[in-house]
Amino acid sequence: xxxxxxxxxxxxxxxxxxxxxxGHLRALAGGCLAVALLCAPAAWAQVSASISGxxxxxxxxxxxxASVMAxxxxxxxxxxxxxxxxxxxxxxxxxxxxxEVHVTKQGFQEEVREGIHxxxxxxxxxxxxxxxxxxxDQVKVNADAPVISVTAADISGLVGxxxxxxxxxxGRSYDLLMQxxxxxVNFTWEKTGGIGISNSTTANMFSVAGNRPxxxxxxxxxxxxxxxxENNMQPGGASGQLLGVDAVREFNLFRDTFGAEYGKHxxxxxxxxxxxxxxxxxxxxxxYLRNSALDAANFFDQGGTAPPFWRDQFGGSMxxxxxxxxxxxxxxxxxxxxxxxxxxxxxxxxxGARNGTFVPxxxxxxxxxxxxxxxxxxxxxxxxxxxxxxxxxxxxxxQYFSSPLQTIREDFGTVRVDHVFxxxxxxxxxYTIDDSGSVxxxxxxxxxxxxxxxxxxxxxxxxxxxxxxNFVNTARFGFSRAGYFFTGEPTPGTPSASxxxxxxxxxxxxxVVGGSQASNPQAQLxxxxxxxxSNLRIARNLFTYSDQGALTRGRHQFTAGVWFQRLQSNELIxxxxxxxxxxxxxxxxxxxxxxxxxxxxPTPLSWRSLYGAWYVQDVIRLRSNLTLxxxxxxEFTTGWxxxxxxAANYALSNGIAQCxxxxxxxxxxSRGPRS
Numbered sequence: 213x214x215x216x217x218x219x220x221x222x223x224x225x226x227x228x229x230x231x232x233x234x235g236h237l238r239a240l241a242g243g244c245l246a247v248a249l250l251c252a253p254a255a256w257a258q259v260s261a262s263i264s265g266x267x268x269x270x271x272x273x274x275x276x277x278a279s280v281m282a283x284x285x286x287x288x289x290x291x292x293x294x295x296x297x298x299x300x301x302x303x304x305x306x307x308x309x310x311x312e313v314h315v316t317k318q319g320f321q322e323e324v325r326e327g328i329h330x331x332x333x334x335x336x337x338x339x340x341x342x343x344x345x346x347x348x349d350q351v352k353v354n355a356d357a358p359v360i361s362v363t364a365a366d367i368s369g370l371v372g373x374x375x376x377x378x379x380x381x382x383g384r385s386y387d388l389l390m391q392x393x394x395x396x397v398n399f400t401w402e403k404t405g406g407i408g409i410s411n412s413t414t415a416n417m418f419s420v421a422g423n424r425p426x427x428x429x430x431x432x433x434x435x436x437x438x439x440x441x442e443n444n445m446q447p448g449g450a451s452g453q454l455l456g457v458d459a460v461r462e463f464n465l466f467r468d469t470f471g472a473e474y475g476k477h478x479x480x481x482x483x484x485x486x487x488x489x490x491x492x493x494x495x496x497x498x499x500y501l502r503n504s505a506l507d508a509a510n511f512f513d514q515g516g517t518a519p520p521f522w523r524d525q526f527g528g529s530m531x532x533x534x535x536x537x538x539x540x541x542x543x544x545x546x547x548x549x550x551x552x553x554x555x556x557x558x559x560x561x562x563x564g565a566r567n568g569t570f571v572p573x574x575x576x577x578x579x580x581x582x583x584x585x586x587x588x589x590x591x592x593x594x595x596x597x598x599x600x601x602x603x604x605x606x607x608x609x610x611q612y613f614s615s616p617l618q619t620i621r622e623d624f625g626t627v628r629v630d631h632v633f634x635x636x637x638x639x640x641x642x643y644t645i646d647d648s649g650s651v652x653x654x655x656x657x658x659x660x661x662x663x664x665x666x667x668x669x670x671x672x673x674x675x676x677x678x679x680x681x682n683f684v685n686t687a688r689f690g691f692s693r694a695g696y697f698f699t700g701e702p703t704p705g706t707p708s709a710s711x712x713x714x715x716x717x718x719x720x721x722x723x724v725v726g727g728s729q730a731s732n733p734q735a736q737l738x739x740x741x742x743x744x745x746s747n748l749r750i751a752r753n754l755f756t757y758s759d760q761g762a763l764t765r766g767r768h769q770f771t772a773g774v775w776f777q778r779l780q781s782n783e784l785i786x787x788x789x790x791x792x793x794x795x796x797x798x799x800x801x802x803x804x805x806x807x808x809x810x811x812x813x814p815t816p817l818s819w820r821s822l823y824g825a826w827y828v829q830d831v832i833r834l835r836s837n838l839t840l841x842x843x844x845x846x847e848f849t850t851g852w853x854x855x856x857x858x859a860a861n862y863a864l865s866n867g868i869a870q871c872x873x874x875x876x877x878x879x880x881x882s883r884g885p886r887s
Contacts (some may be wrong), residue, residue, distance in 0.1 A: 259332060259333075259483055259485050260304070260306055261306050261307075261330035261331060261332065261333065261336070262302065262305065262330075262335045262336070263282050263302075263303045263306065263311065263330070264301065264302040264303070264335055264336075264337055264338070264769070264833075265300070265301060265313075265337055265338040265339045265340060266298075266299050266300050266301075266339045266340075266836065267299045267317075267340045267341075267342060268299060268339070269342055270341070270343060274295075274297075274298055274299025274300075275295060275299050276297045276298070276299055277294060277295060277317065278294070278295040278301075278315055278316065278320075279292065279293075279294060279315070279316045279317065280293040280294065280315050280340075281293075281313070281314040282303045282306065282312075282313050283311060283312050283313075283314065284307060284310070285312060286309045286310055286490035286491065286492075287307070287488075287489075287490055287491060287537065287630070287632070288537035288632075289307070289537070289632050289638060291303050291635070291678065292635070292678075292681050293681045293764075294682070296764070296765075296766050296767075298833075300766070300767065302762075302764045302769050304684050304769075304771075305684045305762065307488065307630075308330045308331055308334075308462065308485060309329075309330060309490075310327075310328070310329055311328040311330055312324060312327075312328065313328060313338055315340045315342065317342060319344065320344060320345060321342065321343045323340050323341070323342055323343070325340060331372055332461075332462050332463065332464045332483055333370075333464040333483055334370070339836075369390075369393045369465030369466060369467065369480075370463075370464045370465075371389045371390070371462060371463050371464070371465075372462045373462045375389060375392075375462075376389065376457060376461075376463070377458075381457070383451070383453050383523075383548075384453065384455060384457045384500070384546070385416065385448075385451075385452075385453030385454050385455065386454060386460055387415075387416055387448070387482075390418055390420075390465055390482070391418075393465050393467075395420060395467060396418055396419070396467075396480070397419045398417070398418055399417055399418075399419060400452070406655075407450075407451065407620075407650070407652070408618055408651075408652030408662060408664060409652055409654050409662050410441075411441065411442050411662075411745045412441055412442045412443050412444060413441045413442075413443065413444035414439060414440075414448055414450060414452065414664065414666060414696075415439055415444070415446045415447060415448020415449070416448060416452060416454065417444060418446075418480070420467050420479050421467045421468055421479070421480070423478060423479035424479070425444055425446055425479075426444055426445065427479030428446065428479040428480045428481075429476055429477040429480070429481045429482065430446065430482045430484065431483045432447075432486070432642075432670050432672070432692075433484070433486055433640070433642050433672040433690075434672060434688050434690070434758070435672040435688070435690030435756055436690075436754055436756060436777070437644075437692060438668070438692050438694050438754055439666075439694050440668070440694035440695065440696035440750045440751075440752045441696060442748065442785055447646075447668055447694075449548070449622040449624070449646050449647075449648035450620055450621075450622060450648035450650040450664045450665075450666050451548050451550065451648060455624040456544065456546060456626060456644070456646075458487070458496055458498070458527065458528075458529040458544050458546065459486050459487055459529065459542075459544035459546075459624075459626040459644070460484060460485070460486060460487070461485045461486060461487045462485055463482060463483060463484040463485065464482075464483045465480050465481070465483075466480065466481040466483070467479075467480045472771075472828065472829045472843030472844060472845040473760065473773060473827060473845075475825050475845055475847055476777075476823065476825075486628050487531060487542050487544070488542050488628055488630050488640070489532050489534075489540030489541045489542045489628070489629075489630060490531065490532065490533070491532075491533050491537065491540075492533075493530070493531070493532030493533070494531055494532065495530035495531065496528060497527075497528040498525075498526065498528065499524065499526040500524070500525045500526070501522075501523070501525075502521070502523045502524075503521060503522045503523070504518050504519070504520055504521040504522070507521065510555065512557050512613070514613050519553035520551065520553045521553065522549075522552075523548075523549070523550040523552075524548075524549045524550075525549075526546075526547050527546035527547055527624075528545060529542070529543065529544040530542070530544075531543070539629070539630070539632075540630045541628070541630075542626075542627070542628045543625075543626065543628075544624075544625065544626045545623070545624070545625045546623075546624045546625075547624075548620065548624075548648075549620070550618070550620040551617065551618070552617070552619075552620075553617050554615060554618060554653075554655040556612075556614045556615065556655045556656065556658045557601075557611060558611075558612055558656060558657060558658065558659075558737075558738035559609040559610065559611060559612065559738055560596040560597060560598070560609065560612045560659075560738065561593060561596055561599075561608060561609065561610070561737065561798065562599055562603040562605065562608055562609055563598075563599070563603070563610070564605055564608060565583075565585070565608035565609070565798055566585070566593055566598075568583070568584035568585060570583050570605070570608040570799075570802065571606075572606075572608070572798075583608075583802050584802065585802045586803055586804035588804040589802065589804045591710060591711050591712065592711060592723055592793075592801075594707040594708055594710055595659055595702055595706065595711055595720070595723060595740035595741055596612075596659055596738070596740055597614075597659070597706055600612055601613050607736075607798065608798035608799070609736065609737060609798065612658075612738070614658050616653030616654070616655065616661075616703065617651075617653060618650065618651065618653065619650065619652075620648070620649075620650045621648060621650075622646065622647070623646070623647050623648070624645070624646045625644070626642065626643070626644045626645075628640065628642040629642075636677060636678040638675070638676050639673070640673070640674045641672070641674075642670075642671070643669075643670070643671050644668075644669065644670045644671075645667070645669045646666075646667070646668045646669075647667045648664075648665075648667070649663075649664060649666070650663070650664045651663050652664075653703045654739075656738065657738040657739035658703060658738065659702065659703050659706055659708075659738055660701075660703060660722070660739050660740060660742060661701050661702070661703045662698070662699075662743050663698070663701065664696075664697070664698050665695075665696070665697040666697075667693075667694070668692075668693070668695075669693045670690065670691070670693075671690060671691045671692075672688065672689070673688070673689045673690065674688045674689075675687050682763060682764040682765070683761065683763050683764075684761070684762045685759065685761045685762075686760050687757075687759045688756075688757070688758045688759070689757050690754075690755075690757075691753070691754070692754040692756070693751070693752065694750070694751075694752045695750070695751050696748070696749065696750040696752075697748070697749050698743075698746070699742070699743070699747050699748070700722075700741075700742035700744075700745070700746040701719060701746075702720060702740065702741055702742065708741075711741075713790065713791075714791035714793070714808070714810070715790070715810060715812075718789070718790050718791075719742055719746070719790055720741045720742060720790065721741055721742055721746075721790035721791035721792050721793065721810075722740075722741045722742055722743060722744040722790070722791075722793070723739070723741045723792075723793050724794040725737040725795045725797065725798060726795070726796065726798065727739075728794070729792075729794045729809060731745060731792070732744050732745070736797060737798070737801075741790075742790050744787055744790075744792045744809075745787050746789060747784070747789045748785045749783065749784045749785075750781065750783040750785065751780075751783070752780070752781045752782075752783075753779070753780040753781070754777055754778070754779055754780075755778040755780075756775070756777045757775075757777075758775040758776070759773055759774055760773030761773065767833045767834070768832055769830070769831040769832075770829070770830050771828070771829045771830075771831075772826075772827065772828045772829070773826070774824070775826075775827075776822070776823070776824045776825075777822070777823040778820075778822055778823075779820065779821040780818070780820060781817075781818075781819040782816065783816070783819070784814060784815075784816040784817070786814035786815065787811065788809045788811045789811055789814050791810040792808070792809045792810075793806055793808055794806050794807045794808075794809065817858055817859070818855040818858075819852055819855075820853045820854075821850055821851060821852055821853060822849065822850045823847070823848070823849050824848050824849075825847040826845075826846055827843065827844065827846070828844055829841065829843035829844075830842045830843070851878060851879070852879040852880070853877050853879075854876075854877050854878070854879070855877070857875065857876055858875065859875065859876060859877060859878055861873065861874050861880060862874070
């Protein structure tokens with residue numbers, strides 16, 4: 213029930229951005245705010261953590277006015293708070309890591325709680341019982357003391373530092389650890405073609421709680437980490453992996469009932485936190501090498517040996533203090549190199565089809581009426597190599613065995629600087645880049661090679677200011693960019709150099725024999741020429757600003773914030789730019805009778821949009837074992853606007869689409885060009 217109410221409140225806020233909420237919905241939304249949303253986590257923000265608790269005396273009575281200090285053991289940074297009349301304290305917006313809590317009050321011994329390990333998105337509840345005595349006396353609880361009263365919702369989906377570093381990964385793609393959580397399914401294997409082939413997505417694809425992968429949100433240090441492809445924007449390189457294991461401290465996955473500070477997408481909210489420097493220098497150097505030296509041949513491998521395979525992943529990291537207790541730096545680099553020969557069995561025109569002695573099955577044709585190759589398609593035969601396997605003369609096709617080469621290069625790097633200005637001000641800046649490319653001759657159609665170039669970058673700048681022990685503010689600015697290029701070409705090594713393009717000086721397009729007119733369909737012969745989705749380009753920029761404040765008042769922990777994001781997406785993703793020839797079968801191909809699909813004027817589009825949101829949340833500590841969370845989030849968007857008035861949509865008349873189209877700067881209504 214609480215999940216339904218929370219979903220309704222969030223959606224009601226989004227609805228109000230586009231038009232007023234009707235009175236009955238407004239009343240219902242207001243009523244929903246009074247309902248206990250007990251499943252909502254009490255986390256402070258996407259990439260930080262907090263400590264809260266209750267201070268009591270030896271009789272169990274609450275102690276007000278006690279001084280509480282939380283110290284980061286790794287960096288020496290301290291934060292202070294004062295207990296309320298109810299004896300409660302809250303220290304929000306803390307960096308993750310090891311902490312100790314000091315509590316002092318006149319007439320009591322100082323109490324020190326050690327061994328508190330904060331993780332991303334967590335609120336740790338640490339209750340302290342003071343003992344009578346002098347302030348100069350100190351009671352220290354050792355590191356074996358557990359962090360108590362940590363709610364399951366606060367750490368749901370957490371993949372901690374030890375898990376990221378120690379659990380086995382095939383290729384060091386840390387996002388595969390998301391599957392440790394219930395409700396998360398990886399269905400990358402269903403992607404058409406595989407790594408380096410699909411132009412619709414490059415990275416792993418995850419369904420979280422039944423949502424599409426496009427509905428997931430990845431936040432790197434609080435800034436959206438975007439990828440680029442034809443439709444799936446999940447981050448990840450041309451290798452299909454999300455590199456940076458040594459750069460990632462931990463990540464958390466929120467789903468279904470995340471707090472009001474999360475939004476934009478209804479799927480999983482993946483918060484990733486990079487490593488930071490500490491007062492001690494630390495680092496690592498690594499190399500992982502795999503090859504085919506001990507691999508066994510499979511049924512289709514020719515010559516009884518497995519095709520060559522070589523993968524090398526290498527890199528290192530280093531972090532430490534530039535100025536002790538003040539300035540810290542961390543840097544990481546990871547390289548990925550792979551050469552993979554993939555076993556392929558496909559079909560090519562046989563000798564009869566090439567020299568004009570092909571007699572179609574059931575045609576009844578005498579030898580004098582054999583199907584000869586039309587002059588218009590003679591050169592196209594050079595797109596397929598000569599068969600090296602058994603043939604089927606009645607169909608005009610023969611088998612071709614090969615092990616085409618796929619090469620992948622990827623370079624990942626991160627630099628992070630943290631600085632503590634004072635016990636009231638601290639800041640963090642991080643830059644991450646992932647540059648990659650792949651050249652893949654597809655296993656099922658080794659006569660066409662796909663090329664991908666992808667570069668993803670994220671920059672984040674964060675400042676935390678403590679106005680008072682009861683009020684803390686965090687401001688964040690970030691920039692995320694993904695540049696993507698996908699194209700195809702005839703596989704080097706085939707006698708395709710003499711094959712002219714279909715249109716002007718453009719490269720040769722796709723050739724489909726015995727398949728449908730869909731883009732790159734399954735066919736009787738292996739697809740040849742270029743991928744029909746060639747020459748696709750996307751440059752996607754996201755500018756993000758957010759500000760969030762936290763206020764403690766008695767039993768209440770109030771948070772409120774705003775979030776704005778400017779989207780720029782410049783793209784050219786029209787299919788059939790090089791053209792696609794489609795023939796019903798080998799006889800139609802040899803006769804030169806088929807269809808031609810071509811986009812004569814591919815239009816680049818420059819989309820612009822502004823997203824925004826505001827939210828409020830109140831976490832009420834009703835009892836030591838009962839917390840009530842109330843939150844509301846309102847979102848708006850300016851829609852999809854084309855910067856140069858090139859957006860087109862169908863005109864409607866009485867709800868019926870007309871042949872005429874509307875062209876303007878908005879995808880959903882016609883207006884003039886917008887600067």
